[in-house]
Amino acid sequence: MNFTKLLATAAVALGLAGAAVAQDKTKVGFVYVGPVGDGGWTFEHNEGRLAVEEHFGDAVETVFVENVAEGPDSERVMTQMALEGADLIFTTSFGYMDPTINVAKKFPNVKFEHATGYKRADNVSTYSARFYEGRAVQGHIAGKMTKTNTVGYIGSFPIPEVIRGINSAYLHAKKVNPDVEFKIIWVYTWFDPAKEADAAKALIDQGADVVLQHTDSTAPQAAAQEAGDVMTFGQASDMAEYGPFPRVSSIIDNWAPYYIARTQAVIDGSWSSVDTWDGIPTGMVEIGEITDAVPADIKAEALAMVEAMRTGAYHPFTGPIKKQDGSDWLADGETADDGTLAGMNFYVEGITGDIPQ
Amino acid sequence: MDLSSISLTLLMATLMVAATPILFAAIGELIVEKAGVLNLGVEGMMITGAVCGFVVTIETGQPYLGFLAGAAGGAALSLLFAFLTQITLANQVASGLALTLFGLGISALIGQSYVGLKPERTPDLFPEALADIPVLGPILFSHDLILYLGLALVVSVWAFLKFTRAGLVLRSVGENHDAAHALGYKVVRIRTLAILFGGACAGVGGAYLSLVRVPQWTEGMTAGIGWIALALVVFASWKPGRVLMGAYLFGGLDQLQLRLQGAGVAIPVEYLAMSPYVITIVVLVILSADKSGAPASLGRTFHASQ
Numbered sequence: 001m002n003f004t005k006l007l008a009t010a011a012v013a014l015g016l017a018g019a020a021v022a023q024d025k026t027k028v029g030f031v032y033v034g035p036v037g038d039g040g041w042t043f044e045h046n047e048g049r050l051a052v053e054e055h056f057g058d059a060v061e062t063v064f065v066e067n068v069a070e071g072p073d074s075e076r077v078m079t080q081m082a083l084e085g086a087d088l089i090f091t092t093s094f095g096y097m098d099p100t101i102n103v104a105k106k107f108p109n110v111k112f113e114h115a116t117g118y119k120r121a122d123n124v125s126t127y128s129a130r131f132y133e134g135r136a137v138q139g140h141i142a143g144k145m146t147k148t149n150t151v152g153y154i155g156s157f158p159i160p161e162v163i164r165g166i167n168s169a170y171l172h173a174k175k176v177n178p179d180v181e182f183k184i185i186w187v188y189t190w191f192d193p194a195k196e197a198d199a200a201k202a203l204i205d206q207g208a209d210v211v212l213q214h215t216d217s218t219a220p221q222a223a224a225q226e227a228g229d230v231m232t233f234g235q236a237s238d239m240a241e242y243g244p245f246p247r248v249s250s251i252i253d254n255w256a257p258y259y260i261a262r263t264q265a266v267i268d269g270s271w272s273s274v275d276t277w278d279g280i281p282t283g284m285v286e287i288g289e290i291t292d293a294v295p296a297d298i299k300a301e302a303l304a305m306v307e308a309m310r311t312g313a314y315h316p317f318t319g320p321i322k323k324q325d326g327s328d329w330l331a332d333g334e335t336a337d338d339g340t341l342a343g344m345n346f347y348v349e350g351i352t353g354d355i356p357q
Numbered sequence: 358m359d360l361s362s363i364s365l366t367l368l369m370a371t372l373m374v375a376a377t378p379i380l381f382a383a384i385g386e387l388i389v390e391k392a393g394v395l396n397l398g399v400e401g402m403m404i405t406g407a408v409c410g411f412v413v414t415i416e417t418g419q420p421y422l423g424f425l426a427g428a429a430g431g432a433a434l435s436l437l438f439a440f441l442t443q444i445t446l447a448n449q450v451a452s453g454l455a456l457t458l459f460g461l462g463i464s465a466l467i468g469q470s471y472v473g474l475k476p477e478r479t480p481d482l483f484p485e486a487l488a489d490i491p492v493l494g495p496i497l498f499s500h501d502l503i504l505y506l507g508l509a510l511v512v513s514v515w516a517f518l519k520f521t522r523a524g525l526v527l528r529s530v531g532e533n534h535d536a537a538h539a540l541g542y543k544v545v546r547i548r549t550l551a552i553l554f555g556g557a558c559a560g561v562g563g564a565y566l567s568l569v570r571v572p573q574w575t576e577g578m579t580a581g582i583g584w585i586a587l588a589l590v591v592f593a594s595w596k597p598g599r600v601l602m603g604a605y606l607f608g609g610l611d612q613l614q615l616r617l618q619g620a621g622v623a624i625p626v627e628y629l630a631m632s633p634y635v636i637t638i639v640v641l642v643i644l645s646a647d648k649s650g651a652p653a654s655l656g657r658t659f660h661a662s663q
Contacts, residue, residue: 035576037465037472067461067577081382122433152619158626186626192580195611197571198375202615205371206362222573241473256539356626 020103026267028052028259029086030064031077031193033093034191034216041190041216041236041253042066044117048255055260059267070095071304078103082110088266090259093190094159100124113262116161118342120273127258130279132168133163134251134355135212136316137287137302138233141249142210143173143180144298145162145231151272152203154196154213154220155186158356162214166347168316169212174350182351183208193219204230219249226313231293238288249302250288277338280309317341322349363616368609370495373504376572376608378403378562378579380507382586383593383600384514387557390590391518392551393531393654397453398438400583401460401558406431406560407567408464411574412471420479424503424564430561432553434460439552443545446658455582465576472574477502479503479569503565509603510558515597527551531652534659560582592641594649599641607637 004105015065030049032041049062062251063081074096080179082091082103088111097117104112104124111123120126145171151173155162166184173180183206185199196215200223203211210231213220218239223229224246232242234250258276265271290299308314319330324347330336347355382399383488389396409430414423438456441447479487487498518524527547530537534544566582567574586606593599610633617629 037469039472039575093621183619183621185615186630188630189580191577193571193573193575193578194375194378194566194580194582198371198612199615202612204541205364205367206616206619217575217578218573219575219578222475222571226572235373238471248661303555329590353621354623354625 004261004276008185020261022183024154025061026056026059026263027084027086027090028060028062028263028266029078029081029089030062031068031074031081031089031093031096032064032066033070033095034064035166036064037217038241040189040234042092044237044253045090045255048176048259051256052259052263057262057269060263067094071099075099075103078112079106084335086110088113088263088271092162092223094157096259111266116235120275122273125273125275127274127276127278128161129253129255129284130253130277131253131285132164132277134163134285135168135288136172136309138249138251139169139172139174140176140305141233141290141298141302142169142212142231143175143177144301145248145294146210148207148209149177149179149181150207150209151180151182152206152208152211153182153184153219154199154203154211154215155184156190156215157188158186160342164341164344165214165346165353166351167344170351171321171348172316183204184353187215189210189215191216193217196220197223199226201225218242240288244287244291245293247291248293249290249350251285254286254287256356257282277342279308281312323347324349324351331350359552360620360622362472362620363613366495367490368612368616370499372609372612373500375495375612376604377504377507378566378570379586379589379608380511380581380601380604381565382559382583383508383560383589383604384492384507385451385555386587386590387593387597387600388514388527388558389555390553390655391595391650392527393534393659394442394548394552394655395449395453396438396552397437397455397587397655398434398456398554399459399555399587400579400581401457401502402431402434402556402559403460403563403566403583403586404464404579405460405579406563407578408468408563409473409560409572410564410573411476411567412467414476414568415471415474418477420477420568421502421662423476423541423568424561427564427568428557429560431563433557434481435552435556435559436549438556439549439647442658443549443552446660448564449658453659461577468574474574476568476572478572499597501569503561503569507565511597511601512542518597531654534654534657538659538661544661548659559586562586565640571613572644576662589637589641591651592638592645594641594645594647596649599644603637606640610636 032042036046065077068077090113092115094116100114114126116128117126185253187199197219200211200220204227211233221232221242224232232246236253238250315335317336319334320332322331323329406427410423410427413426414420441452442449481499482502488494530547538544589603593603616627
């Protein structure tokens with residue numbers, strides 16, 4: 001046996017040993033759209049990852065890649081994760097939908113979980129949270145509190161998830177304040193602090209005294225703080241460092257229980273493709289503390305609404321609701337079905353402007 | 358549609374703030390490229406400047422010290438690039454890309470415990486009475502010292518390149534480093550100084566982002582501004598005046614399109630969103646019809662023995 005062959009054999013033996021060790025541990029991968037320190041969306045997904053590590057200890061190994069652009073680049077990252085032996089991969093942004101499906105086809109033995117999308121396969125589950133329940137609470141507080149009757153809304157991409165949030169916030173603001181008007185700016189990014197700050201400033205310059213955001217960084221909070229008299233809500237994460245004002249409440253995405261349950265399912269071999277869409281009742285959506293900047297009576301109303309959604313007594317999309325073009329959507333007392341909500345591509349009556357197509 | 362809700366005065370004032378980080382980074386890179394070095398690490402140097410400036414401002418409560426730290430941070434990172442490309446003769450493109458990745462990583466590390474803090478406000482240069490003058494006040498007198506320094510820097514760089522002997526030497530190094538070397542100029546030393554200057558400028562631009570424009574520290578917060586600055590230098594044909602124009606045009610269009618959206622203008626949002634990029638490129642390409650080309654030695658490595 002010559003030297004090269006010896007080396008090669010040794011390498012193979014090492015590789016086998018490595019593989020054997022790897023098989024003992026369940027490897028869970030996470031693909032993030034922003035940095036884990038964004039203070040919002042990706043931060044909370046990473047909290048979920050850390051919870052998985054804490055829960056399973058040495059039985060599970062987690063890996064993550066941050067700042068992965070939506071599109072082809074994400075396919076490369078997922079492929080790499082699968083090749084490195086990941087058993088379960090969470091892809092945590094809407095734009096990873098097609099890449100996830102593509103990579104899942106190539107790795108039938110790897111389980112994939114795609115957040116906020118609607119395409120599934122035998123080894124691809126989808127999961128999302130009913131953020132619109134939280135938006136209803138925000139809309140209520142915003143409608144009650146705005147003095148200029150102008151609410152600014154920073155949209156990321158015109159996808160159903162974001163449009164649902166706008167509709168839900170608008171409906172509940174309008175209910176308590178018929179004069180309220182929404183100004184919507186699309187920034188076409190999930191994470192770009194400078195651009196998010198610019199959008200917030202543009203809205204504030206145009207008279208908004210409440211700014212809602214559907215982007216991932218805390219930059220709009222900082223812009224509102226600088227302006228002084230503008231109210232905001234934490235998005236995806238509590239963003240409590242900007243409380244008690246401008247941040248008066250928040251929507252918190254709590255992914256940890258779901259991530260732990262799905263990892264357990266892979267370990268048990270009971271994993272199957274499912275579509276999960278949970279909200280306030282299961283705790284996947286939490287409402288962050290409503291600060292004292294909100295008067296006690298408004299706070300009580302908001303908390304009552306949260307409680308009603310928790311028990312299932314109230315659905316944020318309860319008729320009568322008309323679409324923007326004036327046609328009927330929901331009859332009196334009727335609630336929206338999940339199919340329509342999942343694919344929502346229209347504004348409700350009263351919102352001005354068009355959804356970018 | 359309600360165009361009256363857009364205040365042109367406020368638009369002008371915000372566009373100047375929005376353009377300043379790009380302006381600093383681009384004018385620094387212009388000097389680097391004029392010396393014949395292509396440093397693609399602008400993004401990395403900016404974000405390092407952003408985090409250094411932020412950390413020092415939080416720790417000392419002195420924004421100006423923060424800007425100095427930003428400049429120092431950017432320059433320190435660029436020194437690494439200078440070592441790689443000027444001493445060890447590494448490939449400039451690869452080194453620059455590595456610098457960006459390195460900068461993004463190390464800034465995240467340094468900034469870990471500074472997320473969510475609020476920096477001391479950078480004071481305005483002029484008294485409030487001046488800023489209250491209608492129209493002109495907010496545009497001309499409502500900014501901080503650094504913004505005016507940025508404008509002064511553009512003029513200085515232009516004058517330096519056009520009228521001074523040192524500027525001529527710098528350009529000669531960028532055009533033909535062998536000839537410059539034969540004339541006895543220290544090519545490596547001149548290039549290293551240019552790289553340091555570029556790093557310091559990028560660092561100040563980054564610090565402006567984390568201290569004035571946003572103002573907060575978030576990982577990855579430059580989000581591609583460094584790359585826009587790089588592109589701007591090329592489209593501006595390596596001319597300081599056009600860099601200024603391009604930065605203001607780009608910043609202004611970006612602010613304008615956000616405000617037009619807020620006002621509910623009936624132009625599809627996609628067109629509005631791409632307009633800053635498209636219009637800036639078109640204008641600068643038309644201007645560059647005078648065939649002012651790149652420095653001839655741009656991106657080429659130099660060693661005295663070759």
